Amino acid sequence: MSEKFDVIVVGAGPSGNAAAYTLAKAGLKVLQLERGEYPGSKNVQGAILYADALERIIPDFRDSAPLERHVIEQRMWVMDERSFVGGHYRSEDFNKEPYNRYTIIRARFDKWFSDQVQKVGALVICEMTVKALLRNEQGRVIGVEVEREDGKIYADAVILADGVNSLVATQGGLRQDIQASNVALAVKEMIFLPRETVEARFNLSGQAGVVIELMGSISEGMVGTGFLYTNKDSLAIGIGCMLSDMKAQRTTPTELLERMKAHPAIAPLIAGGETREYAAHLIPEGGYKALPQLYGDGWLMVGDSAGFVNAVHREGSNLAMTTGRLAAETLIELFQNGNEPSAANLARYKAKLDDSFVMKDLKKYRNITDTLDKQRQFIGDYPNLLNQAAHTFLTVDGQDKQSKEKEIMAAFRERRSLFGLLGDAYRLWRATR
């Protein structure tokens, strides 16, 4: 391709699409390259769409985007082997437009997002894998090389939105490869059921939906969580745990998911469903401390490629879209002022990130991964103790309530000691402040 572009965007997931859309809408000449047959064909997510991040890019997205259900209820279940202690929040306020969160099916959603990108004038080429970055003598990134003969394509700047494995960035020396201790391996199934069955099982009507986040015994002592999301006529169910834990415990992920599906609180929700797809994906959960260099001479990194995931709140796609948008806005401002995309000028991207919820949230939880990794009682002991406590308290057997309370407290003290309990409260507070 002899043509030169203002910007090349590598990858057509949420971050790449947000970047390409924002750039093309501002009138820049954009080329977006995607290795899949269609945008979305390589992408995996739970998936929850957070409206706010997309609204800032496409305000009227609700008119045409393929959305499954708007979320009116969030459940958090702390599991033990045969039980769970749960917190649910359901509100009619979440059942009013404009809705705040939606479940989506990524292959459909990404295709739609890419259509919007093309409508505002970006050139999107699928089935094209980027092999390497092109640099000039000064080391500035000036384009990409694709797997074709004479496959050199030039641009003033390159945005890397090529996902968690980001081979281009790693091989180009822009970042280190991801580490097992910084990524979760998630496996997921799409289970189809009649729409009425989904609605009856989850107490739903119309387009309303429920999401369930699962923790405790299902992760079998590993740092990780499970999820069960309602779509129109399907359920997305999956579990993700730190890969370093799976490695240490010699866990086979597909079996871990099978055991979670067999839990007595989960099995009836998915019973009779037909699994039509099985997917796996790495999630960069290293957080603030694992962030690589985010920009340099002629390049910017966005989304999963850079590790923009808030593991505590299960947020990723909104960070992806926001970082994609901010990278694009940085370039737009530079080009409008006639400035070069040098590393010094692109530092503005980092400043924008620092000023946004993205960096603020990642910074807030910068210690949580270490805390959970070292303090396994939060994963094993507490879920078990909580469930036992509920069981003791809710079993009517002639024992008086005060001695039941004593029994519960004794169980906590026995497992964690009084200082241990106080220490744990402090550790949890410190890890999330």
Place this chain on the structure above:
Amino acid sequence: MIKVEEKLYQNRYRVDAGLSHIRIKNEDVCNSRCPTQQCAVCCPAGCWSFEAGKIGLITDGCLECGTCRVVCDEFKNVDWNYPRGGYGILFKFG
């Protein structure tokens, strides 16, 4: 328990016949030096096997997650690439 092969059967793939996007750099390392064969344990698609003291890799059902490359951190013996454009897993839902 449903086997991983049955799950993968539901997926759509465009297999690049004869061209594996993942390669073992040196099989001797897997067979003789690696004590754990974590790839065979953690691969969510069951692409890796270790039977009769020999490592095996068939990438037809690969979900392109990257796990085998990342868990092989002691020996870095996995040469991992994306399939050629358009080939490999084609998620219908993702």
